[in-house]
Structure formats: C-alpha cells, structure tokens
Amino acid sequence: MAKVKVATTWLECCSGCHMSFLDLDEKLVELLSKIEFDASPITDIKDFHPVDVGIVEGAVGNEEQLEVLRKIRENSKILIALGDCACFGGIPAMRNFFDKDEVLKRVYIETESTVNPKKVIPHEDVPKLFPSVKGIDQFVKVDVYIPGCPPDPRAIEYALKELLEGRIPVLPPELLSYE
Numbered sequence: 001m002a003k004v005k006v007a008t009t010w011l012e013c014c015s016g017c018h019m020s021f022l023d024l025d026e027k028l029v030e031l032l033s034k035i036e037f038d039a040s041p042i043t044d045i046k047d048f049h050p051v052d053v054g055i056v057e058g059a060v061g062n063e064e065q066l067e068v069l070r071k072i073r074e075n076s077k078i079l080i081a082l083g084d085c086a087c088f089g090g091i092p093a094m095r096n097f098f099d100k101d102e103v104l105k106r107v108y109i110e111t112e113s114t115v116n117p118k119k120v121i122p123h124e125d126v127p128k129l130f131p132s133v134k135g136i137d138q139f140v141k142v143d144v145y146i147p148g149c150p151p152d153p154r155a156i157e158y159a160l161k162e163l164l165e166g167r168i169p170v171l172p173p174e175l176l177s178y179e
C-alpha cells in the first residue's frame with residue numbers, strides 16, 4: 001500500500017511543536033512505515049508538492065508566512081493546525097497588544113542587544129509585518145486542530161492514526177493537556 005504523504009511547515013513559532021512531533025521517538029519509526037515526509041523542516045525539502053496531510057505549526061504575522069500557509073493549503077487534502085500558535089495565535093499574538101510600529105521600533109532600535117546607530121527600521125528584504133498575529137484559520141480552511149503549547153506527542157500520534165484509518169480525528173479530553 002502506498003504511504004500517506006505528509007508535509008509540515010512552521011510559520012511564526014518556536015519550533016516546539018515540531019520538537020513534540022519528534023518526541024514520539026520510537027513511535028515515529030512505527031508511523032514511518034505508513035507515512036512519508038515531503039516538504040518539511042524535518043526533511044529540509046522546501047518546495048511543496050501535493051500531499052495527503054499538511055501540518056502547520058505557528059501563527060501568521062507577516063506576508064511571507066501567509067504565502068507559505070497558502071501553498072501548503074493548496075497542496076494538502078487535509079490541513080492540521082498544530083499547537084496553540086497555529087490554532088489561536090498563541091504566544092506570538094502577545095504582540096497584538098501593541099501597535100505594529102511600536103513593535104518594530106522596540107525590536108530594531110530599542111532592544112538592549114541591538115546596535116543600530118542609524119536607527120533604521122528595515123523595510124526591504126524583510127517580509128511585511130501584519131498589524132496583528134492570527135491563527136491560521138483566519139486565512140485558510142483548517143480540517144483538524146491539535147491545540148497545546150506544545151501539543152502532547154500522544155495527541156499528534158492519535159490524530160495521525162485516526163487519519164490513517166480514514167477518520168477525521170476528534171481529540172479525547174485526556175490528550176488536550178501535556179503530560
């Protein structure tokens with residue numbers, strides 16, 4: 001039987017959700033007999049191709065992230081929002097309490113570790129920042145949500161196994177908290 005193709009990506013995030021994925025440890029080896037990774041930070045394949053399942057970690061806070069999100073959505077039959085950032089905006093959405101220009105000034109000029117004598121905020125060669133950070137379903141259709149910061153590896157395993165059985169996963173309450 002052909003393996004189920006999976007692509008993953010990360011947007012505005014800390015990579016902790018992918019680390020949780022890798023925390024499946026030996027169970028990942030078992031899963032790899034049924035799935036294969038295409039584009040992913042895990043494989044370092046950067047171009048998206050049509051896959052059965054797309055998994056997105058992270059929120060959307062700039063135009064490059066939105067472009068990546070749209071590409072993985074277009075190429076995925078089922079799209080999973082992995083982690084609180086992808087589901088709801090999560091930690092990156094804490095900047096939504098501040099004006100975008102205040103955030104840029106703080107990051108590029110005021111931070112204690114910054115050396116920027118000309119006090120220039122770059123506008124070229126960096127993706128345009130959106131006024132606020134949002135979960136991915138504010139931009140594209142999401143089929144499955146796996147919340148958590150990070151999600152419990154068992155929740156990721158459960159969701160993938162349900163999908164392999166042809167079911168859209170509904171996480172049981174015990175998998176909604178990290179152990």
Ligand code: SF4
Nearest residue numbers: 013016083084085149
């Ligand atoms: S949900 Fe938590 S672990 Fe995942 S990317 Fe966001 S901050 Fe990191």
